[in-house]
Amino acid sequence: MRLSKPAWLLHAALAVIVAGGVITWLTGDRGQVVLGPGESVTAYRSVDGAEREFPFSLSLDSFRIDYYPGGEVPRDFVSVIRIDGKERVVSVNNIVSERGYRLCQMSYDGAGRTVLGVNRDPVGIAVTYTGYALFAVAGFWLLLSRWSGFRRGLRRLAAVGVIVAASGLGIEAAETIAGVPRQQADSLARKQVVYNGKVMTFNSLARDFTIKITGKSTYRELSAEQFIASWLLYPERWRSERAIRVKDSRLRDRLGVDGDRVSLDDLFSETGDYRLGAIYGNGDRKLDRGIEEVDEKVGLVMALLSGKLIASLGDDIVPLSPARVEAELIYNRLPLSAAVFMLLFLGAAAAFSSLWWRKAGRVAVVLLWSALAVQVVAYALEWYLASHIPLAGTGETMQFLLLILLPLLLLFRRSSPLLLPVGMLIAGALALVAHLIGSDPVMTPLMPVLSSPWLSIHVTLVMAAYSLFAFTVTCSLIAFFSPCRVVALMRLDRVLLYPALYLLGLGIITGAVWANVSWGRYWAWDPKETWALVTFLVYAVAVHHSVRPLRSPRAFHAYMLFAFLVVLMTYFGVNAMTSLHSYSG
Numbered sequence: 001m002r003l004s005k006p007a008w009l010l011h012a013a014l015a016v017i018v019a020g021g022v023i024t025w026l027t028g029d030r031g032q033v034v035l036g037p038g039e040s041v042t043a044y045r046s047v048d049g050a051e052r053e054f055p056f057s058l059s060l061d062s063f064r065i066d067y068y069p070g071g072e073v074p075r076d077f078v079s080v081i082r083i084d085g086k087e088r089v090v091s092v093n094n095i096v097s098e099r100g101y102r103l104c105q106m107s108y109d110g111a112g113r114t115v116l117g118v119n120r121d122p123v124g125i126a127v128t129y130t131g132y133a134l135f136a137v138a139g140f141w142l143l144l145s146r147w148s149g150f151r152r153g154l155r156r157l158a159a160v161g162v163i164v165a166a167s168g169l170g171i172e173a174a175e176t177i178a179g180v181p182r183q184q185a186d187s188l189a190r191k192q193v194v195y196n197g198k199v200m201t202f203n204s205l206a207r208d209f210t211i212k213i214t215g216k217s218t219y220r221e222l223s224a225e226q227f228i229a230s231w232l233l234y235p236e237r238w239r240s241e242r243a244i245r246v247k248d249s250r251l252r253d254r255l256g257v258d259g260d261r262v263s264l265d266d267l268f269s270e271t272g273d274y275r276l277g278a279i280y281g282n283g284d285r286k287l288d289r290g291i292e293e294v295d296e297k298v299g300l301v302m303a304l305l306s307g308k309l310i311a312s313l314g315d316d317i318v319p320l321s322p323a324r325v326e327a328e329l330i331y332n333r334l335p336l337s338a339a340v341f342m343l344l345f346l347g348a349a350a351a352f353s354s355l356w357w358r359k360a361g362r363v364a365v366v367l368l369w370s371a372l373a374v375q376v377v378a379y380a381l382e383w384y385l386a387s388h389i390p391l392a393g394t395g396e397t398m399q400f401l402l403l404i405l406l407p408l409l410l411l412f413r414r415s416s417p418l419l420l421p422v423g424m425l426i427a428g429a430l431a432l433v434a435h436l437i438g439s440d441p442v443m444t445p446l447m448p449v450l451s452s453p454w455l456s457i458h459v460t461l462v463m464a465a466y467s468l469f470a471f472t473v474t475c476s477l478i479a480f481f482s483p484c485r486v487v488a489l490m491r492l493d494r495v496l497l498y499p500a501l502y503l504l505g506l507g508i509i510t511g512a513v514w515a516n517v518s519w520g521r522y523w524a525w526d527p528k529e530t531w532a533l534v535t536f537l538v539y540a541v542a543v544h545h546s547v548r549p550l551r552s553p554r555a556f557h558a559y560m561l562f563a564f565l566v567v568l569m570t571y572f573g574v575n576a577m578t579s580l581h582s583y584s585g
Contacts, residue, residue: 006141013134020128021523028121030521032106035060035081036113044118055099056084063114077105079114090116093454093518104520119520128522132509139502180233185225189329192319194311199320201328205310213297214261215245228304235305239264244297248290254279267298328385336378337435340402343371344428351421364420365413371431372406379403391459395437398430400460404467405430412471415492416485418478426474454514462507462532466567468500469539473564476557486553493560497543501536508532531570538563 031046040059043051061080078091081103088096095104100122107115189203206224211217219227231238242261246252252259255275257266267275276298280291303309313319320328347367354361379399382390390396409423472493479489511529516522523529541547542559550556 004142004145006138006145009134010138010142013131013138016131016134017128018131020124020126020131023127024121024124024523028119028124030120031118033058033116033118034109034113035079035116036111037062039113054101058083058103060114061087063108063112065108077108077114079105079116081116090114095517095520102520104518106519117520121521125516125522128512132513135505135509139505143498143502180226180229182223182226185223185229188225188229190325192313192325194313194317195309199313199317201320201325203332204328207332209300209304209309212300213245214243219243231301231304242266244294244301246290246294248287248293250287251279251290251294254287262294264298264301267294324385327381331378331381331385336374336381337399337431337438339374340371340378341428341431341435343367343374344424344431347371348421348424348428351424355417355421361420364424365410368406368410368413368420368424371427372403372410375399375402375406375431389456389460391456391463395434397459397463398434398437400463401467401470402427402430402434404464405470408467408471412492415475416478416482416489418482419475422478423471423474426470454510454517458507458510458514461503461510465500465504465507466571468496468503469564469567472496472500473560476560479553479557486557490553490556493556494543494545497539501539501543504532504536504539508536527574528570531566531574535563535566535570538566 029046029052031044031052033041033044035041035058037060040057041054042057043053046052059082061082063077063079065074066076066078067074076091078089081088081090081096083096083098088098090096090103090105092105095102097103100120102119102121104117104119105114106117109115188206189201191202192199193202193205194200195205203225206228207217210219210224210227214227217224222230227243240263242257242259242263244262244264244267245260246255246257246262247260252262255262255266269275276291276295280288280295300309344367347364350360350367351364354364379390382396382399391400405423405427409420409427413420413423475489475493479486482489508529511532512522515524542550542556542563545551550559
């Protein structure tokens with residue numbers, strides 16, 4: 001089969017990228033150098049153990065850690081160095097290049113010494129980046145070319161639809177619980193505090209603390225503000241209150257408590273020994289995870305009681321604006337994530353009903369539009385409150401996936417009668433998982449390496465690709481139950497695979513560039529990187545019409561099911577491995 005010009009250029013780009021990797025492997029060198037203040041070196045230790053000379057002298061003036069407001073969580077690690085007497089600054093996401101050598105901030109020790117990574121790859125990086133640029137141009141050209149498989153597929157695709165716009169709690173428990181009066185606690189809601197280096201309202205801190213400890217946003221008719229304030233004012237009374245949720249039933253049995261909650265007193269013996277310490281580390285990994293979860297909660301309570309959990313705003317900390325405070329309170333009070341999955345599940349039920357009663361389909365579409373609107377509002381609020389695009393955690397990326405998947409369902413819902421009900425059911429499941437992840441809050445700032453503009457670019461591209469893959473596998477699932485539509489759904493899948501592969505390729509490339517500017521190497525064969533590449537190659541097979549076995553519609557759809565298992569392995573499975581991407585959680 002003769003290749004078109006953009007397809008030829010795309011394959012050439014991939015060949016250049018591979019060639020760049022081979023050149024890096026053959027000619028590049030990596031290592032590290034450890035420097036203390038005032039120390040000067042002219043060589044570094046290579047990864048093969050050999051000592052190699054720099055063409056310059058390198059010394060350290062100082063090393064410091066920049067913290068988020070509150071002085072507890074690192075925001076950046078900064079080394080002020082001198083190269084042949086000239087001052088330069090190396091920090092996370094800010095490397096220094098000098099005569100073919102690239103220095104990046106790797107780590108540090110407690111003695112004030114810095115550990116710098118050294119990378120020398122003058123040819124391989126240039127060749128690889130050339131391949132990246134060619135891929136970006138060729139992929140875009142391929143999507144626009146009149147004679148590409150993508151454009152031909154669009155012309156043949158008769159199933160594409162057009163989007164049509166649719167549009168007092170009291171404290172009765174105070175008799176049995178030492179609780180702060182509701183009015184007094186509510187007055188604290190707008191107060192600003194610093195927790196883990198992040199400025200937030202007391203309402204946000206109280207809500208996250210209460211959910212983390214009890215599993216709910218309220219406790220025995222006490223609001224979140226009442227709950228945390230009561231711990232502070234009546235610590236001795238609350239030590240015996242069974243408010244700490246324990247999910248693991250076997251751990252509860254070992255502790256000898258009824259119900260799913262324990263008190264601080266239940267976790268300490270009469271002599272003051274911590275009972276969880278004697279149970280932990282006996283070879284039962286599942287029990288150990290349950291203990292670790294409870295131990296985290298105990299740590300939060302102890303930090304609260306010792307005065308270390310919350311810090312007040314200092315003179316050097318910029319307070320939140322009144323609009324930001326109000327937005328935070330609104331976000332905390334509205335159950336937006338719960339509303340999304342409930343709307344989607346109700347819509348799925350209505351869509352399934354439309355298979356017998358056509359008017360129910362209109363209800364399903366209205367519910368789908370409503371779910372999309374709520375998801376947009378929720379994500380916009382999260383973005384505003386976080387001051388960066390929410391893409392650092394699993395729950396956040398799943399919400400972003402929904403922002404792409406839901407419009408796709410609206411756009412292609414007429415492709416098959418089953419697409420809307422099955423698609424809304426899958427989207428509802430994703431929304432439910434995102435909600436459950438959010439029910440175990442983590443209120444920590446971004447790690448230094450994530451404080452980069454490359455974060456939003458890289459994750460947005462990858463998650464957009466995964467969203468398209470999720471849509472194609474939905475179509476393939478439906479194809480097995482709709483034999484009359486198996487060909488039309490194969491055409492739809494083939495069309496969507498072109499932009500999906502292009503976006504995934506760009507996502508891998510931007511991730512490589514990000515890695516290169518963060519720790520001096522664009523590829524480390526990390527599990528996440530490796531499986532992303534495997535995903536790209538697996539789906540690349542599906543877009544080649546010349547692959548004979550995949551010319552059969554049923555074989556094609558079966559292959560798409562297999563391919564999505566690779567996506568699941570890339571997104572979820574590798575998290576169980578030791579990975580440079582473990583911070584993404």
